[in-house]
Amino acid sequence: MQALSDSRTLTSLDERVVFFDLVKGKERYNEKVGMLMERYGYKTKRALFKGMKNCTIHCINGLISIQPSYHEKLEAWSGDRIKESDYVVLPIDSSSEEIGAALRLALSRCIG
Structure with a gap:
């Protein structure tokens, strides 16, 4: 639940412009990949x-929707081959155990 609470919500146009800046996005992505490689x-x-x-x-609207993905190639995922019935949806006030179980179920539905 803490990770969801810490997630950002892009509510203003200025926030969206900064977040979706291609050059800065590529830099953030490369930093994240480097951090993951080093950490693990x-x-x-x-x-x-x-x-x-x-x-x-x-x-x-009070619901958590967890959508699995299709691993297309090394650094690319999409919704291809994933049906809406593969999504896992639960109320926002679910327990940590229920959210963890829902995430494990959604991960098991990932393809590729």
């Missing part, structure tokens, strides 16, 4: 990304 001891990006699963999580 990966020597190559291939080793880091091979088999990685990814879910998108939204909190809207």
